[in-house]
Amino acid sequence: MARRVVGEGEAGSKTRRRRRAAEEVAHQARADRLQGATGALSTAATAAMDEKLPWFRQLSAQDRSWIGLVAQSGITAFVDWFHDPDAHSSMPTRMFGSAPREFTRVISLHQTVDLVRTTIEMIENTIGDILPPDDVPVVREAIHRYAREVAFAAATVYAQAAEMRGAWDARLEALVVDSVIRGEADESVRSRASALGWTGSSMGPHASGQGSSQVAVVVGRAPDSDSGNTNVADAVRHAARQHGVDALCAMQGDRLVIVLGGTNKPVEIVQKLADRFGPGPIVVGPVVKDLMSAVTSARAAVAGLRAAPAWPDAPRPVQADELLPERSLSGDxxxxxxxxxxxxxxxxxxxxxxxxxxxxxxxxxxxxxxxxxxxxxxxxxxxxxxxxxxxxxxxxxxxxxxxxxxxxxxxxxxxxxxxxxxxxx
Structure with missing residues (x-):
């Protein structure tokens, strides 16, 4: 009896192995047929994008070429992944590697989602004509799984691009503020500030009128180190925009420097931003006509911060001109x-x-x-x-x-x- 049970178990195991081997052979044959249809799918994808996506037709030939390259790369990556999902588990994330860095500047994330959706729909509608009927359900199910991974990959690409732009903008902003502090503001500084969204004018409640372009520099102690520099700068810019003015912000060692634009009442603005600074005095430089003249305001604010300890009862914030006697005694x-x-x-x-x-x-x-x-x-x-x-x-x-x-x-x-x-x- 024991010998017969062992024999039946061995037979069942052999049957399962044969079944798995047959499934693997059928899967590889299906994958080979899908591989042979890659060219047709890539051509159909480009045609579908041109037909269904109006923004795609408006792009330059080079940009369309980049996007077509990404679509083709995605189809090829799907075929490789379909061959062996375990061996190519990172393929969805790597499919965007064929596009230049400018890809994220050419089309938005929303347009990328439209591109992926159009490509997936095209594959679903086309595989029935180029693959046997038995292959269609299996390939369609695989497409749905793969599309989910592609969506996450696209979100990752745009998130990384946003982080890179944020880091670059932070460095550019620090460079602009440093140029203002050192008195090297010229047309290149104005151009860089414009790239950061600086207009220098405002029609907010603290503007002086149409086309207001007043600028004032504010200097105070930096917040504690556990408050992220980027978060502080973002919070300052957001709060300034809420009050209808421009703001450039940078950490310089132990001090926080803010360049306000579009207001002739900077003290009122700074009173609302005081909690963004560290403990100690906050000095507001005099209002000047534009960014090119901001060195005058910056010089007074920096000198005022140096001299402020001589007036312990000074208001917070305090205008640099209110510290003239202390500044003169400190060597200004x-x-x-x-x-x-x-x-x-x-x-x-x-x-x-x-x-x-x-x-x-x-x-x-x-x-x-x-x-x-x-x-x-x-x-x-x-x-x-x-x-x-x-x-x-x-x-x-x-x-x-x-x-x-x-x-x-x-x-x-x-x-x-x-x-x-x-x-x-």
Missing amino acids: GHARRQLAADVYGPLTIGDGVLLDTVSRYLNTGGSIEATAREMFIHPNTVRYRLRRAGEITGYSPTNPRDAFTLRVALALGRLLAPDTTSPVL
């Missing part, structure tokens, strides 16, 4: 000349009585009565002159912060007089 020659020319200079106009009044007021510790006694004038005359000095300089002597600025400006003006535009110290 531009701030020194600005204080001497724009604050000290107007006080010297005429008989210099305003300069004398402000100087005596500051030297008496801010006492109007003491100033009046020293100058032998009425206290109301002192008040009038102080008010007039505030109007022409923008700094009121009766305000403690403004008084500090005026004191520094008077000292610098006397050092630089009579030529307030000469090189400083």
